[in-house]
Amino acid sequence: MELSGGEILVQCLKEEGVEILFGYPGGAVLHIYDALYQQEDVKHVLVRHEQGAVHMADGYARATGRPGVVLVTSGPGATNAVTGIATAHMDSIPMVVFTGQVATHMIGNDAFQEVDNVGITRPCVKHNFLVKDVRDLAETIKKAFYIATSGRPGPVLVDIPKDVTDPKVKIPFEYPREVKMRSYNPTVKGHTGQVKKAVDMILGAKRPMIYSGGGVILGNASEQLVRFTRKLNYPITNTLMGLGAYPATDRQFVGMLGMHGTYEANMGMHHCDVLIAIGARFDDRVTGNLAKFCPTAKIVHVDIDPASISKNVVVDVPIVGDLGGVLEEMMRIMEHEGDKRDTDALDAWWAQIEQWRDMQCLKYQWSDEAIKPQYVVEKLWEITRGEAFVTSDVGQHQMWAAQYYKFDKPNRWINSGGLGTMGFGLPAALGVKAALPDEEVVCVTGEGSIQMCIQELSTALQYYLPIKVVSLNNRYLGMVRQWQEFFYQGRYAMSYMEALPDFVKLAEAYGHVGMRIEKPSDVEGALKEAFALKDRLVFMDFQTDPTENVYPMVPQGAGLNEMILV
Amino acid sequence: MRHIISILMENESGALSRVAGLFSARGYNIESLSVAPTNDETLSRLTLVTRGDDQIIEQIVKQLNKLVDVVKVQDMVEAPHIERELMLIKLQAVGPNRDEVYRLAEIFRGQIIDVNDTSYTIQVTGPGHKLDAFVEALGAIPVIEVVRSGALGISRGARGMSI
Numbered sequence: 210m211e212l213s214g215g216e217i218l219v220q221c222l223k224e225e226g227v228e229i230l231f232g233y234p235g236g237a238v239l240h241i242y243d244a245l246y247q248q249e250d251v252k253h254v255l256v257r258h259e260q261g262a263v264h265m266a267d268g269y270a271r272a273t274g275r276p277g278v279v280l281v282t283s284g285p286g287a288t289n290a291v292t293g294i295a296t297a298h299m300d301s302i303p304m305v306v307f308t309g310q311v312a313t314h315m316i317g318n319d320a321f322q323e324v325d326n327v328g329i330t331r332p333c334v335k336h337n338f339l340v341k342d343v344r345d346l347a348e349t350i351k352k353a354f355y356i357a358t359s360g361r362p363g364p365v366l367v368d369i370p371k372d373v374t375d376p377k378v379k380i381p382f383e384y385p386r387e388v389k390m391r392s393y394n395p396t397v398k399g400h401t402g403q404v405k406k407a408v409d410m411i412l413g414a415k416r417p418m419i420y421s422g423g424g425v426i427l428g429n430a431s432e433q434l435v436r437f438t439r440k441l442n443y444p445i446t447n448t449l450m451g452l453g454a455y456p457a458t459d460r461q462f463v464g465m466l467g468m469h470g471t472y473e474a475n476m477g478m479h480h481c482d483v484l485i486a487i488g489a490r491f492d493d494r495v496t497g498n499l500a501k502f503c504p505t506a507k508i509v510h511v512d513i514d515p516a517s518i519s520k521n522v523v524v525d526v527p528i529v530g531d532l533g534g535v536l537e538e539m540m541r542i543m544e545h546e547g548d549k550r551d552t553d554a555l556d557a558w559w560a561q562i563e564q565w566r567d568m569q570c571l572k573y574q575w576s577d578e579a580i581k582p583q584y585v586v587e588k589l590w591e592i593t594r595g596e597a598f599v600t601s602d603v604g605q606h607q608m609w610a611a612q613y614y615k616f617d618k619p620n621r622w623i624n625s626g627g628l629g630t631m632g633f634g635l636p637a638a639l640g641v642k643a644a645l646p647d648e649e650v651v652c653v654t655g656e657g658s659i660q661m662c663i664q665e666l667s668t669a670l671q672y673y674l675p676i677k678v679v680s681l682n683n684r685y686l687g688m689v690r691q692w693q694e695f696f697y698q699g700r701y702a703m704s705y706m707e708a709l710p711d712f713v714k715l716a717e718a719y720g721h722v723g724m725r726i727e728k729p730s731d732v733e734g735a736l737k738e739a740f741a742l743k744d745r746l747v748f749m750d751f752q753t754d755p756t757e758n759v760y761p762m763v764p765q766g767a768g769l770n771e772m773i774l775v
Numbered sequence: 776m777r778h779i780i781s782i783l784m785e786n787e788s789g790a791l792s793r794v795a796g797l798f799s800a801r802g803y804n805i806e807s808l809s810v811a812p813t814n815d816e817t818l819s820r821l822t823l824v825t826r827g828d829d830q831i832i833e834q835i836v837k838q839l840n841k842l843v844d845v846v847k848v849q850d851m852v853e854a855p856h857i858e859r860e861l862m863l864i865k866l867q868a869v870g871p872n873r874d875e876v877y878r879l880a881e882i883f884r885g886q887i888i889d890v891n892d893t894s895y896t897i898q899v900t901g902p903g904h905k906l907d908a909f910v911e912a913l914g915a916i917p918v919i920e921v922v923r924s925g926a927l928g929i930s931r932g933a934r935g936m937s938i
Binding site: 327328331332335336339356390391392393514515516518519520523 | 784785789792793796800830833834837838840841843844845846938
C-alpha cells in the first residue's frame with residue numbers, strides 16, 4: 210500500500226483504535242485534513258479554540274483511560290494548545306498531540322505561522338518528536354502512542370512539517386507491530402524483597418493510614434485498592450486526583466486530605482505511625498509544611514515513577530512498579546502470612562478517627578436567603594445518584610465539588626489538579642460526553658472559570674454533546690477572594706467582576722437552555738428540571754452566597770494538624 | 776557535594792536541550808558540561824558537573840533517567856574514577872615573564888602549543904583543581920584568554936559504561 214504522509218497519519222490513528230480527534234485546521238495541516246475528509250472511521254470534532262481541543266482530548270482520556278488525540282496547526286495553533294498540554298502533563302494524562310509545522314526547508318526562517326513547537330513544549334510533555342522525513346512518520350506515531358500510554362502516562366507531541374504530508378509523495382506503508390526503545394523501558398513489576406518488607410511494615414502498624422492518589426486511577430488499580438483496603442480494615446484517604454478510586458460512601462473512607470481535606474483525614478495523616486502511599490506524589494497542596502508532615506510515620510510508597518519517590522518526602526520503603534500488580538502481590542503475601550495485624554491498636558485508632566469524624570468538618574451554615582454552593586453540589590450528587598461524570602474548573606467550586614460530591618467509582622471526577630487550569634471544565638466535559646454519550650456529564654464551574662473557554666458551547670451544539678453546566682456564580686474569583694479575606698486583611702484586589710454577561714441569554718445565543726436560580730428553595734427543582742432535559746445542554750447559573758469560604762483549610766506553611774475549621 | 780554525572784544518550788538533535796532544560800527547569804546547577812558522540816555513533820556521551828546534597832543528586836539521576844532520549848546515567852563519584860579537563864590558556868609573555876611562563880608550564884606538565892613575540896598559548900590537562908592551581912600560579916602574568924573543556928570522567932578498572 211502506497212500512502213502519502215497525511216494518509217499515513219490517518220491510517221496510524223485507525224491502527225491505534227482512535228475513534229475521535231479533537232482539532233482545528235490551518236495551513237500547515239491542510240494535507241492531513243484532506244486525508245481525514247476522505248474517510249469515515251476517525252471522527253473529528255472541530256473546536257472553537259485549540260486549548261479547548263486539548264482539554265476535550267484530556268477529558269476523553271481521563272474518563273476512558275484511552276489516549277486523547279489532538280490535531281492543530283503550526284504557530285498559534287500549537288501555542289494555543291500549550292496550556293492544555295501542560296495541564297495534561299501535570300496530571301499524567303495519556304495524550305498524543307499532532308501539530309503542523311512549516312515545511313522542512315522553511316524551518317528556522319521565521320516563516321509564516323512558524324514557532325519551535327518541540328522547543329516550546331519540551332518542558333511540558335513526556336516526550337516530543339519532529340518528523341523530518343515521511344519515512345519516519347509511522348514509526349514515530351507508534352512510539353508516540355507507546356510512550357504516552359505506558360509507564361507514568363503523559364502527553365507526547367508529534368510535530369509534522371507540511372512537506373512531510375505532501376499528497377504527491379507516496380511511500381509504502383506498514384504500521385509497525387511493536388516498538389522497542391533502548392532508552393525507554395518503564396519498570397512494571399515491584400521488587401519482591403521490597404514488597405515483602407512493605408507488608409511487614411503495614412501489618413505491624415498501630416495507627417495506619419492509606420493515602421492514595423491519581424496513580425490508582427491512571428493505573429486502573431481501583432479494584433485492587435478496594436480489596437487491599439477492606440482486607441486490612443485500615444482508614445483510607447484520597448488526594449484530589451485520586452477521588453473515586455475508593456468509594457467515598459464507604460465507612461473506611463475518611464475523605465480527601467490536604468489543604469481543603471477533612472479534619473479526620475488530615476489528623477489521621479498527622480498522627481499515623483505507618484503511611485501507605487499508593488500512586489500519590491506528596492504534592493505541596495497535600496503535605497502542607499513538609500517539616501511538619503507525618504512526624505511519627507514510617508512511609509511505604511508505591512509508584513510507577515521512580516522520580517516521584519523521595520522527591521518531596523524521604524520514604525522508608527520505596528516500591529517502583531505497576532500499582533495493581535504490587536497490591537495483588539501484597540495481598541498474596543498477607544494471605545500467606547496470616548493475620549498479623551494488631552487489632553486492639555487498630556480498634557483504638559478507629560475510635561480516635563471516629564472522634565475526629567464527629568467534628569463534622571464539612572457542616573455548613575444553611576441560609577433561606579442565599580444559595581449555599583455546598584448545598585448545590587449535595588443536591589447534584591443526590592439527583593444524579595452519585596453516578597455522573599463530573600468535571601470542574603479551578604477555584605472554590607472545584608473544592609466544593611471534591612468535598613460534597615461523593616464519588617464511588619474511578620474516572621468520574623475530572624479536574625485539573627496539578628496545573629490548576631481555569632477553563633478546563635467545559636471542554637473536558639465535552640470530551641467525556643463525546644466518549645460516553647449515554648452517561649450523565651456535568652461541569653461544575655464558576656462564573657470566572659467558565660468564561661475562559663466558554664466558546665466551546667458552540668462546539669457542544671455542533672456535535673450534539675448535551676452536558677449540564679452547574680455554575681456557582683458568586684460574582685467573585687472566589688478562591689482569590691478567600692485568600693484576600695484571610696491573608697490580605699480583606700483587600701479584594703481585582704477579584705470582583707462588576708460586569709458579567711447574562712448567562713441565560715448567552716446559553717440561549719449558543720443554542721442551549723439557560724436557567725438562572727436565585728433562591729435556595731429553587732435549587733432542587735431546577736436541577737431536576739435540567740436533568741430531565743436529556744437531549745439539551747443546560748446552563749444553570751446559580752447565584753450563590755458571595756461570602757462563602759471553603760473549609761476546612763490548612764493555611765500555607767502550616768502542618769496538616771493546624772487547620773482552620775470554620 | 777560535587778558530582779560528575781555521565782550520561783549516554785541518543786545522538787539526536789534535541790537530546791542535549793532536554794538535559795539542559797531539565798536542569799534549568801528544576802533549578803539544578805550545572806558547573807560544566809561537555810558532550811560528543813562515542814565510538815557508537817548513535818550514542819552521545821555527556822558529562823556534567825553539578826553540586827547538591829544526596830537527595831538532590833538522587834533526584835537529578837532519576838529525572839535524567841526519565842528523559843526518553845537518555846539511555847544510561849552514572850554518578851562517577853560513587854566509584855573510583857579518573858577526572859580530566861583540558862584547558863587552553865593564552866598568556867601575555869614578554870620580558871622576564873617569557874621564562875617564568877615556560878617554567879610554570881613545565882611544572883604543570885603543560886604544553887606550549889602556540890608561540891609568537893608577545894604571547895604563549897599553553898595546553899594543560901588534569902582534574903579541575905589542577906587547572907585552577909595553574910591559573911593561580913600565574914600570579915601577575917596577564918591572561919589574554921582561557922578556554923576550558925569542562926570535566927570528563929571515566930571509571931577505573933576494566934568495566935565501562937555501555938549499553
